[in-house]
Amino acid sequence: MKKTVLFGALTIAGLAAGAAAAGTLDDVKARGKLNCGVTTGLVGFAAPDANGEWHGFDVAVCRAVAAAVLGDQNAIEFVPTTGKTRFTALASGEVDMLARNTTWTFSRDVDLKFEFVGVNYYDGQGFMVPKSLGVSSAKELDGATVCIQTGTTTELNLADFFRSNNISYEPVPIETNAEAQQQYLAGACDVYTTDASGLAATRATFENPGDHVILPEIISKEPLGPLVRHGDPEWGDLVRWTLNALISAEELGITSANIDELKKGTNNPEINRILGTEGKLGEMLGLDADWAYRAIKANGNYGEIFAKNIGENTPVGLARGLNAQWKEGGLLYSPPFR
Amino acid sequence: MSDKAYVRTEMLEPRDPPPSSVGPIHWIRENLFATWFDAILTILSAAAIIGLLIEVVPWLLSPTWGGTSLDNCRKILAAANHDGGACWGVISERWLQMLFGFYPAELYWRPIAAFVLLGVALAPVLFSDKVPGKLLYFTAAYPFFFPWLLWGGTIWGPLAAAAGFFIGYGVYVVASRMVGNLTGVIAGILAAIIWWLVLSGYAVDALAGIAPIGIEPVESRKFGGFMLSITIGVVAIGASLPLGIVLALGRQSDLMIVKYLSVWFIEFIRGVPLITLLFVASTLLNIFMPPGTDFDIILRVLIMVTLFASAYMAEVIRGGLAALPKGQYEAADALGLDYWKAQRLVIMPQALKISIPGIVSTFIGVFKDTTLVSIIGLLDPLGLSNAIRADSAWNGIVWELYGFIALIFFVFTFSMSRYSMYLERKLHTGHR
Incomplete structure (x- = not known):
C-alpha cells in the first residue's frame, strides 16, 4: 500500500514536471x-x-x-x-x-x-506468395504455412482474417524482416505477410522478383x-x-x-x-x-x-x-x- | 677370441626407422587409419569438410568487392559466370561504419588512439614480466584519459574526476587520524561522492572558463559499431574485476551489513536478465528522471553492464576463494598479517589464479553480450547490420554482414582465450 502511494507520488511528480516543461x-x-x-x-x-x-x-x-x-x-x-x-x-x-x-x-x-x-x-497488411503456388487470392490459402513477425498487430490481423474466412493456417513465427526473407526464400513458409510496403521492398531484393506475387487482399488499415x-x-x-x-x-x-x-x-x-x-x-x-x-x-x-x-x-x-x-x-x- | 667369425667387430651405424613408423605416413596411419572404424570416420569427415569447402570457398572468393548494390553484385556475378557468390560490396562500402559507427570521419584517430593506448595501458597488467613497471602509472591514469579521447570535451572533466580520488584519500587520511579508521573510510567516500556529484561540475565550468583546453566533443549518439561494443566491453571488463573482488570479499565478510548488501546485490543482479537491466537503463530511468535531464544513454548502459558483469565476477572469484585450503588463511593469520595484507599477499594471488578460466569466460560472455544493446536502439554491429540492410541498395544481404561481424568477434574472443591459457601456464607454480 505504502509502495503504491510512493509510486503514485513519483508518477504525479513526473507528470507535473512534464507539464511544467511544456513548450x-x-x-x-x-x-x-x-x-x-x-x-x-x-x-x-x-x-x-x-x-x-x-x-x-x-x-x-x-x-x-x-x-x-x-x-x-x-x-x-x-x-x-x-x-x-x-x-x-x-x-x-x-x-x-x-x-x-x-x-x-x-x-x-x-x-x-x-x-x-x-x-x-x-499502409495495410498484405500477403506475398511464390507464383508457383498458383494462388490468386488470399482466400485460397487454406492450410498454408505463414511466416509472421511475432508480437505485432500483423499477427492479430492474420488470425482475424483467417477466422472470419473460416480457413486454417499454420504460423511460422519469426523475429525480424531479414529472418523472414531468408525463411520465405528457403521455403520454410508458403506465405509471407507484413505491411504491403514492406512486402514490396522485400520482393524487390529477390533475385527473381517476378517469381513472387503480392496478393490483392489488404486485410488491415495501417x-x-x-x-x-x-x-x-x-x-x-x-x-x-x-x-x-x-x-x-x-x-x-x-x-x-x-x-x-x-x-x-x-x-x-x-x-x-x-x-x-x-x-x-x-x-x-x-x-x-x-x-x-x-x-x-x-x-x-x-x-x-x-x-x-x-x-x-x-x-x-x-x-x-x-x-x-x-x-x-x-x-x-x-x-x-x- | 676376437677372430671368431660370428662376433661383430665394429658397431653398426644406426639405421633410419622404417618409413611406416616415422614421418607423416606414420602419423596418418596412427591417427587417421588405425582401425577400419577410424578409417571410415576419417573418410566421412574428409568428405564433409571438402564438401563444405566446395560450397563455401567459391562463395567467399566472389569478385564483388566493387559492387555498389545487391543488384549490381548480381550483375557482376552473372557477367563473371560465377554462380552464387557473396556480395562483398556491402563490406567494402560500410566497413568503416561497422567499425566506428557514426563517429566523425576526421576524428577516427581518436578511437584508434584510445584503443592503441589501451593496449599500452594494459601491457604492464597483462605481461608484467616483459614491460617496465613504471608504465603502471600510465595504467592508473588511463581510465580518465580513455573517455576523454572518445567523448572529447574539456580536459578538466577527467581531471576533476581523478581529483575526486585524491580528495577522498586526503579526507580519509586526515579523518582516520582524528576519529578512527572506519569513520575515516566513510568520510573519505562521502567527500569523494560530494565532490563528484555536486562540486566538480562548478569546478570544471570555472576551470574551463579560465583555461579552455579541450578537444572537439562527440555525442554518444555518434557511437556505434565495434567501437561501441569494444567501449562497453572494455569498461565493463575493466570495472567489473575490482568490483567483483570487493563483492566476493564482502560476501565472505563477518560484517553483517556488508555481507547482506553484497549477497543481496549479487543475487538480485544475477536473478535479472541483462536485457531487463538494459530496458531499465533505456526506458524506466527516462521516466523517473525529470524531463530534460540529459543522462547519457551510453553511460547508463555502461553502468548496467558493469553491475551485471561484476555480480557474475563476484561469484567466480568466490569460487576461487572457496577452493583455497583453509590453511592458507590460517597461515596468513599466523604470520600476523592484517586483513588487507593477508588478502593482497596470500589469498588473492592464489584465488585469482584458480579463477582465471572463469574470469576469462565471464569477460568473453560480457563482450558478446554487448550486442544486446541493439534491442534498445543503440547501433552496435548487429544494430548497424539492420540499419545497413534498410538501405535499399543492400536490402536482402544477410550472410556477408553477419560473417564479417562474427569474424571480428572471433578475433577478439579467441585472443582473450589464448591469453588466459598463456597466463595459466605462466602462473603454473606446480604445487597443485
Missing part, C-alpha cells in the same frame, strides 16, 4: 537541434547511408520540421528507436517527435497519451504517421501543419524546382498564404513567414519525397495507391491553409 518549440529553438525518433532501419522509410546521413520517407518529415523551425534541415539529432523503446522515448521527452512508421490506433492515441498529427503513409506527446498542442499544431504543408504543396503544384519562382507572388491566394507572401500563418505558429517555404524547399513536396524514397522508380517501387491526392482518387486531403 517544446522553445526547447528545440534553445537547443538548436530537433530530436527526432526514427526506426533503427526500414527500407525506404529511414536508413543511414555510408556517411551516416539518414535518408528516407519518414526522415524527410523530420527534416521538414527542422527546416521549418530551425531553418536548417540538418539541425537534427536522429534517435534510432526500436518497436519497444519508441513510446517511452517520446513520452519521456528524449525525442521531440516520432516519425517512425507507427500505426495510428485508438489506444496509442488515447491511452498512451500521444497525439498523431496526421498520416503520411496509408495509417502510419508522425506523433508527438500530449500536453503541448502548439508543438503538435506545428508538426501537423508542416506535414499538411508538404501535402498541400503537391496539391497546389509547389515543387522544390518552382518554389523560388512562386515565392515572388502568384495569383493563387492559398499558395501565397503557404509561402508567407500573404497572411500571417507563420506568426500564428510562433514561427516566421517563411516556415513552410523552408519545409517544402528542404526535400520537396509530399509527391517528390514519395517518388524519391519509395516511389515506382526506386527499388522499393510502391505505387501511390491510397497515398495519392484526393483529386486523384487517393486519401491525401490536407485541410485548407486559411
Whole structure:
C-alpha cells in the first residue's frame, strides 16, 4: 500500500514536471537541434547511408520540421528507436517527435497519451506468395504455412482474417524482416505477410522478383504517421501543419524546382498564404513567414519525397495507391491553409 | 677370441626407422587409419569438410568487392559466370561504419588512439614480466584519459574526476587520524561522492572558463559499431574485476551489513536478465528522471553492464576463494598479517589464479553480450547490420554482414582465450 502511494507520488511528480516543461518549440529553438525518433532501419522509410546521413520517407518529415523551425534541415539529432523503446522515448521527452512508421490506433492515441498529427503513409497488411503456388487470392490459402513477425498487430490481423474466412493456417513465427526473407526464400513458409510496403521492398531484393506475387487482399488499415506527446498542442499544431504543408504543396503544384519562382507572388491566394507572401500563418505558429517555404524547399513536396524514397522508380517501387491526392482518387486531403 | 667369425667387430651405424613408423605416413596411419572404424570416420569427415569447402570457398572468393548494390553484385556475378557468390560490396562500402559507427570521419584517430593506448595501458597488467613497471602509472591514469579521447570535451572533466580520488584519500587520511579508521573510510567516500556529484561540475565550468583546453566533443549518439561494443566491453571488463573482488570479499565478510548488501546485490543482479537491466537503463530511468535531464544513454548502459558483469565476477572469484585450503588463511593469520595484507599477499594471488578460466569466460560472455544493446536502439554491429540492410541498395544481404561481424568477434574472443591459457601456464607454480 505504502509502495503504491510512493509510486503514485513519483508518477504525479513526473507528470507535473512534464507539464511544467511544456513548450517544446522553445526547447528545440534553445537547443538548436530537433530530436527526432526514427526506426533503427526500414527500407525506404529511414536508413543511414555510408556517411551516416539518414535518408528516407519518414526522415524527410523530420527534416521538414527542422527546416521549418530551425531553418536548417540538418539541425537534427536522429534517435534510432526500436518497436519497444519508441513510446517511452517520446513520452519521456528524449525525442521531440516520432516519425517512425507507427500505426495510428485508438489506444496509442488515447491511452498512451500521444497525439498523431496526421498520416503520411496509408499502409495495410498484405500477403506475398511464390507464383508457383498458383494462388490468386488470399482466400485460397487454406492450410498454408505463414511466416509472421511475432508480437505485432500483423499477427492479430492474420488470425482475424483467417477466422472470419473460416480457413486454417499454420504460423511460422519469426523475429525480424531479414529472418523472414531468408525463411520465405528457403521455403520454410508458403506465405509471407507484413505491411504491403514492406512486402514490396522485400520482393524487390529477390533475385527473381517476378517469381513472387503480392496478393490483392489488404486485410488491415495501417495509417502510419508522425506523433508527438500530449500536453503541448502548439508543438503538435506545428508538426501537423508542416506535414499538411508538404501535402498541400503537391496539391497546389509547389515543387522544390518552382518554389523560388512562386515565392515572388502568384495569383493563387492559398499558395501565397503557404509561402508567407500573404497572411500571417507563420506568426500564428510562433514561427516566421517563411516556415513552410523552408519545409517544402528542404526535400520537396509530399509527391517528390514519395517518388524519391519509395516511389515506382526506386527499388522499393510502391505505387501511390491510397497515398495519392484526393483529386486523384487517393486519401491525401490536407485541410485548407486559411 | 676376437677372430671368431660370428662376433661383430665394429658397431653398426644406426639405421633410419622404417618409413611406416616415422614421418607423416606414420602419423596418418596412427591417427587417421588405425582401425577400419577410424578409417571410415576419417573418410566421412574428409568428405564433409571438402564438401563444405566446395560450397563455401567459391562463395567467399566472389569478385564483388566493387559492387555498389545487391543488384549490381548480381550483375557482376552473372557477367563473371560465377554462380552464387557473396556480395562483398556491402563490406567494402560500410566497413568503416561497422567499425566506428557514426563517429566523425576526421576524428577516427581518436578511437584508434584510445584503443592503441589501451593496449599500452594494459601491457604492464597483462605481461608484467616483459614491460617496465613504471608504465603502471600510465595504467592508473588511463581510465580518465580513455573517455576523454572518445567523448572529447574539456580536459578538466577527467581531471576533476581523478581529483575526486585524491580528495577522498586526503579526507580519509586526515579523518582516520582524528576519529578512527572506519569513520575515516566513510568520510573519505562521502567527500569523494560530494565532490563528484555536486562540486566538480562548478569546478570544471570555472576551470574551463579560465583555461579552455579541450578537444572537439562527440555525442554518444555518434557511437556505434565495434567501437561501441569494444567501449562497453572494455569498461565493463575493466570495472567489473575490482568490483567483483570487493563483492566476493564482502560476501565472505563477518560484517553483517556488508555481507547482506553484497549477497543481496549479487543475487538480485544475477536473478535479472541483462536485457531487463538494459530496458531499465533505456526506458524506466527516462521516466523517473525529470524531463530534460540529459543522462547519457551510453553511460547508463555502461553502468548496467558493469553491475551485471561484476555480480557474475563476484561469484567466480568466490569460487576461487572457496577452493583455497583453509590453511592458507590460517597461515596468513599466523604470520600476523592484517586483513588487507593477508588478502593482497596470500589469498588473492592464489584465488585469482584458480579463477582465471572463469574470469576469462565471464569477460568473453560480457563482450558478446554487448550486442544486446541493439534491442534498445543503440547501433552496435548487429544494430548497424539492420540499419545497413534498410538501405535499399543492400536490402536482402544477410550472410556477408553477419560473417564479417562474427569474424571480428572471433578475433577478439579467441585472443582473450589464448591469453588466459598463456597466463595459466605462466602462473603454473606446480604445487597443485
